[in-house]
Amino acid sequence: MDLAIIWINSDYIVVDKEIARSWRLAYTPRLPACYILELSTEWLSEFQVGDRIEIEGEAAN
Numbered sequence: 086m087d088l089a090i091i092w093i094n095s096d097y098i099v100v101d102k103e104i105a106r107s108w109r110l111a112y113t114p115r116l117p118a119c120y121i122l123e124l125s126t127e128w129l130s131e132f133q134v135g136d137r138i139e140i141e142g143e144a145a146n
Contacts, residue, residue, distance in 0.1 A: 089129035092118035097138045102129060 092101040092114035101114035104126055122138075 087126050089124040089126045089132075091122040091124065091129075091132050091138075092116075093120040093122060093138050095119045097140065099132050099134050099136045099138065101134060102132055104129060 088105045090103050090105045094100050100116040100118050
């Protein structure tokens with residue numbers, strides 16, 4: 086099963102996105118990332134590089 090992968094940096098900015106194919110062993114983002122969001126592939130178009138992600142309930146530092 087393929088997955089949409091969204092890489093997010095420490096400022097919660099999308100730094101890369103890609104469809105992960107089941108036959109490929111590894112994926113890496115173009116820029117450093119702290120978080121990975123794995124979703125169904127139909128969600129990929131909802132995210133763009135540069136988007137800020139808001140996580141509800143995330144504690145402020």
